[in-house]
Amino acid sequence: MHNVVFVLGPPGSGKGTICSKIQENLNYVHLSAGDLLRAERQREGSEYGALIESHIKNGSIVPVEITCSLLENAMNASGDAKGFLVDGFPRNEDNLQGWNKQMEGKAVVQFVLFLSCPVSICIDRCLNRGQGRTDDNEESLKKRVETYNHQTYPIIEHFEKSGLVREVKSERSIDEIYADVVNVFNAANKE
Numbered sequence: 001m002h003n004v005v006f007v008l009g010p011p012g013s014g015k016g017t018i019c020s021k022i023q024e025n026l027n028y029v030h031l032s033a034g035d036l037l038r039a040e041r042q043r044e045g046s047e048y049g050a051l052i053e054s055h056i057k058n059g060s061i062v063p064v065e066i067t068c069s070l071l072e073n074a075m076n077a078s079g080d081a082k083g084f085l086v087d088g089f090p091r092n093e094d095n096l097q098g099w100n101k102q103m104e105g106k107a108v109v110q111f112v113l114f115l116s117c118p119v120s121i122c123i124d125r126c127l128n129r130g131q132g133r134t135d136d137n138e139e140s141l142k143k144r145v146e147t148y149n150h151q152t153y154p155i156i157e158h159f160e161k162s163g164l165v166r167e168v169k170s171e172r173s174i175d176e177i178y179a180d181v182v183n184v185f186n187a188a189n190k191e
């Protein structure tokens with residue numbers, strides 16, 4: 001059974017940055033849904049390259065069958081760890097339903113780490129990210145934020161109802177955020 005922590009928050013809230021630090025220090029394996037989709041987009045012979053690129057540019061969400069299979073394959077290919085940081089998933093109702101269907105009996109969700117951050121700051125961070133992403137421009141970001149507000153935030157509220165959400169404010173220095181994040185993980189692993 002895979003132990004999973006979902007990591008959610010607006011684009012640019014620092015999900016990838018904080019997950020790298022957790023992976024370095026706490027024996028969790030970081031799996032970014034966005035990174036897996038970008039790798040699949042580049043993979044020679046992939047039948048999904050064009051579809052993935054069109055969703056990424058439009059800030060819409062790739063069908064869950066693709067994303068969830070990439071996540072499951074990555075989990076199965078990984079060695080032993082305390083758990084997996086599933087970064088940027090589930091981002092909409094389709095993601096959530098597909099995960100529940102595909103991963104039932106194979107994974108348990110430990111909690112949801114929610115990095116909350118004002119959208120204006122998130123947008124600035126993305127525009128300055130410097131990774132050459134095709135979606136870090138004003139036009140795509142507008143759509144990504146819309147998708148976050150209308151599709152992803154309701155998923156966070158859904159988990160909130162089950163008491164699974166651990167919110168950490170990410171409009172702060174990385175060290176301050178990470179200190180709170182470590183406390184969240186320590187508390188969860190004591191339960």
Ligand SMILES: Nc1ncnc2c1ncn2[C@@H]1O[C@H](COP(=O)(O)OP(=O)(O)O)[C@@H](O)[C@H]1O
Pocket residue numbers: 009010011012013014015016017018125126128129130170171172173174177
């Ligand atoms: N706490 C922070 N303060 C300032 N900049 C940050 C902070 N966390 C991340 N960043 C920067 O903001 C950008 C987006 O961070 P990233 O981790 O890629 O976010 P996400 O995965 O949520 O989109 C990156 O350039 C990163 O270096």
Ligand SMILES: Nc1ccn([C@H]2C[C@H](O)[C@@H](COP(=O)(O)OP(=O)(O)O)O2)c(=O)n1
Pocket residue numbers: 010011012015016032033034035037055056059060061062063067087088089090091095135144
């Ligand atoms: N579960 C997911 C995650 C990402 N995607 C697509 C659509 C998203 O706008 C892009 C980029 O996601 P990514 O998590 O890398 O973006 P941020 O780290 O939040 O800036 O990938 C998806 O379709 N489904």
Ligand SMILES: [Mg+2]
Pocket residue numbers: 015016032034088
């Ligand atoms: Mg990211």
